[in-house]
Amino acid sequence: MVFRLEISVMSNEFSYAGYSGSCETSIEDGCLHGRILFIDDLVTYEGNTIPELKTSFEAAVDRYVAYCAQTGKPANKPYSGNFNVRVNPDIHKAAAQRAQRDGVSLNQFIGRALEKEVNQTDQAEVMHHKVTVNHVVTHKQETIEVPYVTKESPWQQSPEKPRLKVVQTQH
Numbered sequence: 329m330v331f332r333l334e335i336s337v338m339s340n341e342f343s344y345a346g347y348s349g350s351c352e353t354s355i356e357d358g359c360l361h362g363r364i365l366f367i368d369d370l371v372t373y374e375g376n377t378i379p380e381l382k383t384s385f386e387a388a389v390d391r392y393v394a395y396c397a398q399t400g401k402p403a404n405k406p407y408s409g410n411f412n413v414r415v416n417p418d419i420h421k422a423a424a425q426r427a428q429r430d431g432v433s434l435n436q437f438i439g440r441a442l443e444k445e446v447n448q449t450d451q452a453e454v455m456h457h458k459v460t461v462n463h464v465v466t467h468k469q470e471t472i473e474v475p476y477v478t479k480e481s482p483w484q485q486s487p488e489k490p491r492l493k494v495v496q497t498q499h
Contacts, residue, residue, distance in 0.1 A: 341365070342385045345393070346404075349373070349385040364388060367405045413438070 342349040342362070350362040360381040361374040373388040375381035396403040415423075427437035 342382055344386045344389050347389045347392075349389070351378070351381060364392060367392070367403070 340351045342351060347367075348365040350365055352361055354361055359374050359376055360378065361372060362381060362385060363373070364371040364385075369392070371388050371392050373381065373384035375384045393403055395401075423437060423441075424434050427434045430437060432440075
């Protein structure tokens with residue numbers, strides 16, 4: 329038996345010309361608003377509908393890029409590649425141990441984990457899980473695992489069927 333699980337990810341961000349922008353709601357003002365993300369400056373925009381907000385975001389990006397070009401200021405927020413992360417001490421220890429076993433530094437290990445997570449696609453993922461159904465027969469205090477079959481086997485036809493006992497097996 330194979331189960332299929334599909335996961336899709338929704339986004340509350342706009343993307344335009346290499347920039348990302350938020351999409352937020354103001355119940356008080358009765359409008360939508362947002363800001364350009366991941367830049368040093370605060371650039372906001374608003375609209376009454378999602379399409380209007382998207383258009384306002386794109387116009388804000390164009391104005392921001394033009395302003396930066398005019399003033400000679402770099403438009404994108406520079407990232408140094410250094411940041412602090414706080415994690416549970418047990419996770420910290422487990423990560424350090426795993427990095428040691430893998431023969432890499434903790435920084436390299438964490439960098440690879442982040443890279444793996446960041447490079448995952450936001451599209452629906454399909455995961456397959458195979459499940460094997462087995463009969464477990466107890467006979468004279470012995471537990472025997474018998475692969476499940478669709479046709480009746482001789483023990484299933486006998487008037488005195490053995491009791492079935494469910495056991496958890498490790499594979």
